[in-house]
Amino acid sequence: MHTFYRLEVSLTQLEELKPTETIVNGKKIGLLKKAGNVHAFAALCPHAGAPMCDGWVDGMGRLVCPLHKYRFDPANGRNTSGEGYKLFTYPVEIRGDEVYVGLLG
Numbered sequence: 001m002h003t004f005y006r007l008e009v010s011l012t013q014l015e016e017l018k019p020t021e022t023i024v025n026g027k028k029i030g031l032l033k034k035a036g037n038v039h040a041f042a043a044l045c046p047h048a049g050a051p052m053c054d055g056w057v058d059g060m061g062r063l064v065c066p067l068h069k070y071r072f073d074p075a076n077g078r079n080t081s082g083e084g085y086k087l088f089t090y091p092v093e094i095r096g097d098e099v100y101v102g103l104l105g
């Protein structure tokens with residue numbers, strides 16, 4: 001069961017296609033606003049723990065890890081460059097201009 005936490009930052013304040021690290025209920029997570037949606041994902045890369053928000057978004061809208069440049073779909077964590085990892089993702093709800101991220105427990 002997820003508990004949803006409202007982010008301090010609003011939908012309007014989030015910059016499009018700019019990975020942004022934040023803390024939700026004491027947990028570091030990454031955020032990416034893309035085409036009006038917000039995706040939330042683990043702050044650290046599942047490969048070797050690099051900070052995902054030091055990475056960038058490629059021309060296909062995929063999140064690129066800054067260390068070895070593995071690519072992930074921010075919507076579902078799929079490792080689109082094919083190394084076999086999965087980036088953990090969190091559910092997001094947008095209510096007006098407010099953004100909520102769901103954590104388990």
Ligand code: FES
Nearest residue numbers: 045047048065068
């Ligand atoms: S630490 Fe992210 S690809 Fe290696």
